[in-house]
Amino acid sequence: MNEIRKYDVALSFAGEQRDYVEEVANELTSLNIFPFYDGFEEETIMLWGRHLSEVLNEVYEKNSSNVVMFISKEYIDKAWPTHERRSAISGAIQKGTPPLLVRFDCTTVPGLPTDINHLSAKKYTPPQLALMIAKKMGRDTVPEYRIHRVDEANFGKAKRLVYRIEVPTVYSESQGRMIATHIVESKHIKNDPVNALSFLFYFPVADPNGRADGSIDWAPNGKWADVTTVQTGKYSNFQFATQFWKERAIPDLYHETRVRMAIFREIVQSENRGWDEAEKAGGSLEETIGTRKDLITDYKRELAESHGLSEAGLRKIMVEGVVNNWPEI
Structure with missing residues (x-):
């Protein structure tokens, strides 16, 4: 279960720019674009029990369709952003797609050509930048109005x-x-x-x-x-x-989306748990399938009760997660 599902975009930045980047991440979420932003992952099992360097390498090199680097002096000087940047550059070489650059200053980025076009954080508010990212990804579908x-x-x-x-x-x-x-x-x-x-x-x-x-x-x-x-x-x-x-209402919107994503992960875990427990119980294939079904039904009922949801509400979140390809872990 160590496989990480692909993110639409991974955000790489230094802590000094966290406020700006977090707002960008929230705006992307509202546009149904799911970013890797560490603030969204702090309380999930994706990072639990794993080496952070290993996780970041997988995310920035292999498991994000796009990477946005938020360039600043601090971004170049610090250890973790440097690790992220090197992984992203390695992934860019393999995929043939350079990272998207957003600059807070004119600091040179080691390992990247100097002629890669960039956007300036001083010219774009976080909502404007999120919209530019969505357009670059071809994900700027007009909402209903x-x-x-x-x-x-x-x-x-x-x-x-x-x-x-x-x-x-x-x-x-x-x-x-x-x-x-x-x-x-x-x-x-x-x-x-x-x-x-x-x-x-x-x-x-x-x-x-x-x-x-x-x-x-x-x-x-x-x-x-x-x-x-x-x-x-x-x-x-x-x-x-x-x-x-x-x-x-906007923070509630972001919060609710993240909560539903977390519940979706719990649903997936309950199904995997049901399958593992059924296999341990032994028996014929037909008996294993029946046991799994009963266990999953019980786990989901408990999960729905713990979140104050109806079983129909839980199914709705499951469908939403599958349709939107939410990360499962």
């Missing part, structure tokens, strides 16, 4: 529109940006030219005619007030800018 209505908010001859958008569950800022980008590209790049757009997001139960739960503008220099500085339909200096995003 409904346009409640579109209001005009013109300023002189400048055309400004306000979209009121209803979403079926609590979304992260990155998901909000995906929706805003989709509307811009599908409705305004080639048709219906504007000077600025504002997107107001309403989580479930919220009144779409009242105060929004999130607001993102698409405007010249990211500023709603700069609409008179550009010609209508000329978008060369347009940027997205988040005005606010309700924080109260």
Whole structure:
């Protein structure tokens, strides 16, 4: 059971940049992209009883589809990031795919060509960077949404529109940006030219005619007030800018996802345990299968009770984990 399932992306960084990287990891999780981030693994059995150097080598060299390095002076100087970096570079040579670089400063990275393009952490907020990673991976599927209505908010001859958008569950800022980008590209790049757009997001139960739960503008220099500085339909200096995003529910969203992933791992463990115990009991193949089924049923009932779930709720998590290819250990 030492095999580690593949992660979508492994995040390699120094502790000085943990706050930024943790927010990126949370945003990736909200986009249904599952990263290797050590803060998510501290209380799981994946690390329990194993040599950390061995685990990190497997993750960064073999078992992550992508690696993002967060480059800084501390990242180059410290021992564990250096170990991660060397494993990632070895994996990149084998796969022919260089790691993705995000820079906090201009420190040179030993072992990597100097001409690899990078993104600057100073230019991208964690939600923006998570969205860029999703796009690079081809995982930027637009979340479900409904346009409640579109209001005009013109300023002189400048055309400004306000979209009121209803979403079926609590979304992260990155998901909000995906929706805003989709509307811009599908409705305004080639048709219906504007000077600025504002997107107001309403989580479930919220009144779409009242105060929004999130607001993102698409405007010249990211500023709603700069609409008179550009010609209508000329978008060369347009940027997205988040005005606010309700924080109260977002940590719960991340927490709930991680909890469900942990429960999924426990379900898999219970099935493996049932099989091992049934084989130890001996008997014919038919008897072993019957014993395994009974044991697994008992284990899952106990597991559901321990988490305050119905058996149907436990099955739902099992299906979600299989569909999304969550790590099993």
